[in-house]
Amino acid sequence: xxxxxxxxxxxxxxxxxLGLLGFGWVLWASEPRPRGIRDREAVEAMxxxxxxxxxxxxxxxxxGAVRWTFAGRRTHLWDxxxxxVQVQWGDRRGLLRIGTSRGVAFRGDERVRGPDAExxxxxxxxxxxxxxxxxxxxAKLRDPGVELRRVDLDSGETGLLVRYTQGGLTPGxxxxxxxxxxxxxxxxxxxxxxxxxxxMEVTWEGWKTLSTGAVVSTRHESPPVLTLELKxxxxxxxxxxxLGDTEDPFAPWLEExxx
Numbered sequence: 001x002x003x004x005x006x007x008x009x010x011x012x013x014x015x016x017x018l019g020l021l022g023f024g025w026v027l028w029a030s031e032p033r034p035r036g037i038r039d040r041e042a043v044e045a046m047x048x049x050x051x052x053x054x055x056x057x058x059x060x061x062x063x064g065a066v067r068w069t070f071a072g073r074r075t076h077l078w079d080x081x082x083x084x085v086q087v088q089w090g091d092r093r094g095l096l097r098i099g100t101s102r103g104v105a106f107r108g109d110e111r112v113r114g115p116d117a118e119x120x121x122x123x124x125x126x127x128x129x130x131x132x133x134x135x136x137x138x139a140k141l142r143d144p145g146v147e148l149r150r151v152d153l154d155s156g157e158t159g160l161l162v163r164y165t166q167g168g169l170t171p172g173x174x175x176x177x178x179x180x181x182x183x184x185x186x187x188x189x190x191x192x193x194x195x196x197x198x199x200m201e202v203t204w205e206g207w208k209t210l211s212t213g214a215v216v217s218t219r220h221e222s223p224p225v226l227t228l229e230l231k232x233x234x235x236x237x238x239x240x241x242x243l244g245d246t247e248d249p250f251a252p253w254l255e256e257x258x259x
Contacts, residue, residue, distance in 0.1 A: 030196075030197050030198035030199060031189075031198055031199035032198065032199075033161075033174055033191040033198060033199070034151045034161060034176065035149070036149025036150060036151045036161040037149055037150045037151070037152070038149060039149070039150045042150045042158070043148040043149060043150055043160060044148075046148075046150070046158070046160040046177075046179075047141050047142075047148060047160065049179070049183040050138050050141070050160065050177065050179075050183065050185065051138060051141065052183065053182060053183040053184045053185075053215070054136070054138050054184070054214065054215040054216070055209075055213050055214050055215050056138065056139060056214075058210075058212050058213030058214040058215075059136060059139055059212070059214035060139065062212040062213060062214070062237055063080065063210065063212040063214050063235045063236075063237070064079070064080050064081040064236065064237050064238040064239065065077075065078065065079050065080060065081065065235065065236050065237075065238055065239040065241070065242040065243075066078050066080065066135070066210075066233070066234065066235040066236075066242070067232070067233075067234050067235075067242065068131075068135060068230050068231065068232060068233040068234070069230070069231045069232050070127075070131040070134065070135075070230055071228050071229065071230075072229070072231070073089055074087055074088065074089040074127050074131060075087070075088045075089070075232075076127075076128065076131060076132070077249065078128075078132065079239045079250060081238055081239065082097075082239075082250070082259055083097055083098045083099060084096070084097055084098070084250050084257060084259065085098055085124070085128045085132075086249055086250070087123075087124045087127045087128055087131075089123075089127070091107055091108045092105070092106065092107055092120050092123070093105070093106040093107075093120075094106075094120050094121050094123065094124025094125075095124075095249065095250060095253055095257065096121060096124050096125060096128070096257075097257040097258055097259065098128075100258060102256065102257050102258045103117075103121040103124065103257070104117075104253045104256055104257070105117035105118075105120035105121050105124070106120075107120070126169060129168055129169050130169065133168070134220070134228070134230065135216055135230060135233070136214070136216055137175070138185075140164075141162060143164070143167060144166065144167070145164060145165040145166035145167060145171070146162060146163070146164055146165070147161075147162070147163040147165060148160060148161070148162055149161040149163075151176055153178075157178065157179065158179075159176045159177055159178050159179070159189075160176070160177045161174060161175075161176045161177075162174065162175050162176075162177065163175075170192060170193045170194060172193065173190070173191065173192040173193060174190075174191045174192075175188045175189070175190055175191075175192075176188060176189040176199075178201075180204075184204070184207055184215070185204045185217075186203065186204060186205070187201050187202060187203045187204055188201070188202060188204065189201050189202075190202060200222055200225075201222060202220050202221065202222045202226060202228075203219070203220055203221045203222070204217040204220060205217060205219050205220070205221070206218035206219030206229075208233060210233065210234070210235040211234070211235055211236060212235045212236065212237060214235060216230070216233060217230075218230045218231070218233060
């Protein structure tokens with residue numbers, strides 16, 4: 001019995017030490033979020049450079065539908081014209097009308113109702129908000145509540161600090177865009193509530209020009225912690241063009257979705 005108690009005590013001590021080491025590493029690896037400089041002319045110029053590099057007009061005006069697979073886990077079909085999204089993961093599927101509480105949930109081929117449906121639809125919305133942001137966050141530089149500031153870096157570069165004070169799932173998150181070749185971002189640094197390391201740098205690479213002309217990044221890395229890929233990214237002016245001969249999954253549920 002004494003040996004058992006001693007083992008439990010040593011195990012507990014080991015967990016405490018590991019926790020302290022982890023906490024210490026977070027403190028060591030983190031960097032404070034820069035305050036940035038309110039410089040309307042400079043931040044407007046930087047924002048325009050980024051928007052031009054990803055051909056924002058082609059996304060805003062010419063991309064009516066898009067689909068992609070996020071990190072090998074979730075598949076999205078987004079009808080931007082009608083404000084509808086379908087997210088699939090595992091045996092679950094949710095259809096939502098964005099900006100409303102209207103939705104339809106499935107487990108396998110069976111429709112789900114009640115609290116189980118609410119849970120699936122909450123997951124659907126959270127997944128869409130997160131994954132669509134990774135698909136094209138530069139389309140959100142003009143959203144309400146966005147603060148833009150200039151940051152002069154020690155390297156001599158100038159970055160654009162973007163802070164979202166409202167909207168999304170975690171208001172208050174901030175990202176520092178770092179410019180690369182031809183004004184396409186090469187990376188951003190993140191200060192977000194769900195990542196303990198402040199200033200974590202993540203690459204923006206694997207740039208792809210969609211059929212509509214919009215440009216998106218399909219690969220992100222922060223070695224050795226993160227490798228994130230967006231695969232099978234396709235876009236079209238509208239959903240019928242994107243789907244081709246494939247059946248519209250929203251069609252049977254338009255009345256319930258309020259379309």
